[in-house]
Amino acid sequence: MYREARVVSGSTAMKEALRKSSSSHKYTHGHALILSGGPGHTGAARLGARGALRIGAGLVTLGVPPAAQQEVASQITAIMLKQVKDAAALANVLQDDRLNALCLGPGLGVERAKDLVPQALSVPAPEPGRPGKPRDPGSGPGLRSVVLDADALTAYTDNPETLFAMLHQRCVLTPHAGEFARLFPDIAEKLKAPATKGPAYSKVDATREAAARAGCVVLFKGPDTVIAAPDGRCSINSAQYDRAAPWLATAGSGDVLAGFITGLLARGLAPMQAAEIAIWLHVECALSFGPGLIAEDLPEELPKVFRALGV
Ligand SMILES: NC(=O)C1=CN([C@@H]2O[C@H](COP(=O)(O)OP(=O)(O)OC[C@H]3O[C@@H](n4cnc5c(N)ncnc54)[C@H](O)[C@@H]3O)[C@@H](O)[C@H]2O)[C@@H](O)CC1
Numbered sequence: 360m361y362r363e364a365r366v367v368s369g370s371t372a373m374k375e376a377l378r379k380s381s382s383s384h385k386y387t388h389g390h391a392l393i394l395s396g397g398p399g400h401t402g403a404a405r406l407g408a409r410g411a412l413r414i415g416a417g418l419v420t421l422g423v424p425p426a427a428q429q430e431v432a433s434q435i436t437a438i439m440l441k442q443v444k445d446a447a448a449l450a451n452v453l454q455d456d457r458l459n460a461l462c463l464g465p466g467l468g469v470e471r472a473k474d475l476v477p478q479a480l481s482v483p484a485p486e487p488g489r490p491g492k493p494r495d496p497g498s499g500p501g502l503r504s505v506v507l508d509a510d511a512l513t514a515y516t517d518n519p520e521t522l523f524a525m526l527h528q529r530c531v532l533t534p535h536a537g538e539f540a541r542l543f544p545d546i547a548e549k550l551k552a553p554a555t556k557g558p559a560y561s562k563v564d565a566t567r568e569a570a571a572r573a574g575c576v577v578l579f580k581g582p583d584t585v586i587a588a589p590d591g592r593c594s595i596n597s598a599q600y601d602r603a604a605p606w607l608a609t610a611g612s613g614d615v616l617a618g619f620i621t622g623l624l625a626r627g628l629a630p631m632q633a634a635e636i637a638i639w640l641h642v643e644c645a646l647s648f649g650p651g652l653i654a655e656d657l658p659e660e661l662p663k664v665f666r667a668l669g670v
């Protein structure tokens with residue numbers, strides 16, 4: 360079991376993970392599918408899709424219900440679009456095993472989330488000789504990476520165990536404090552309780568316990584974001600003191616973060632590394648843009664942040 364929690368920081372390893380080789384093509388960098396909600400509720404998924412594309416996924420497709428197709432089509436260009444009416448339609452779209460990273464939750468709606476999440480988490484039959492091996496982008500069937508955020512978490516408020524039973528090693532949950540308390544009410548209570556004896560139960564303890572219970576990476580958002588894996592690995596990304604980024608407290612910034620993680624998963628990064636790099640870049644984008652930041656600005660700031668990092 361790991362004991363220390365690392366502090367996430369920009370590093371050579373991060374730069375290397377983000378760099379693209381000149382001999383690659385778009386499918387080398389994976390294909391992300393971001394599921395959208397219905398008409399009037401497509402903004403959050405579009406924010407996530409823009410984040411996934413800017414962070415380097417080779418292709419990004421929005422999966423929209425037919426009624427929202429026109430609304431979404433009129434707002435996108437490099438991002439592609441596919442109709443995903445319901446779980447059966449999603450199963451059909453997922454026949455394309457090049458779609459290697461999915462994002463569900465931003466603006467999805469709780470009822471649509473209940474329908475789509477089980478299908479998104481269904482594990483394709485393993486190739487002979489490769490049982491359960493996570494796939495590299497474009498390298499045939501394997502576990503798909505799945506980011507669950509917002510409504511995909513809230514959908515399981517009454518039965519979190521049902522969700523935990525479906526999660527696997529390529530999943531990442533990205534709750535804010537409200538969503539965390541819906542999925543892990545007992546852990547949230549412990550975190551809230553005053554320390555009466557000994558050291559206080561911290562956000563690091565809480566996130567570790569949540570990741571162990573969920574069986575996948577949990578990224579617990581806030582001014583200090585904690586990322587933990589089921590094996591106890593844990594890191595902290597601070598947006599306080601010299602990295603204070605209060606302008607991140609703006610509608611849709613979490614949706615962009617979900618897209619950043621999905622894009623890095625599509626590129627083949629491991630869930631823990633994808634979550635750590637995404638949250639670090641998220642704060643860097645906010646710091647680089649400065650006051651006046653809104654969610655749309657975050658993906659558009661990435662090229663500048665990449666240049667500063669030397670990617
Ligand atoms: N531009 C867009 O299209 C946006 C769409 N959004 C989507 O709108 C849907 C609903 O979002 P809501 O904001 O209503 O749902 P939330 O679950 O974020 O908020 C519902 C309630 O949860 C609590 N809560 C929220 N954030 C908290 C925090 N950090 N700590 C503690 N408690 C907290 C508050 O009591 C709040 O009233 C989601 O699908 C979301 O993705 C939002 O992300 C905002 C932007």
Ligand SMILES: Nc1ncnc2c1ncn2[C@@H]1O[C@H](COP(=O)(O)OP(=O)(O)O)[C@@H](O)[C@H]1O
Nearest residue numbers: 535580581582598604607608610611612613614
């Ligand atoms: N005061 C703050 N300082 C730094 N980061 C913050 C602050 N408040 C929120 N954030 C970050 O902004 C994002 C907000 O996400 P979320 O609560 O899901 O909002 P939304 O659903 O509107 O996208 C998270 O990444 C969180 O870590």
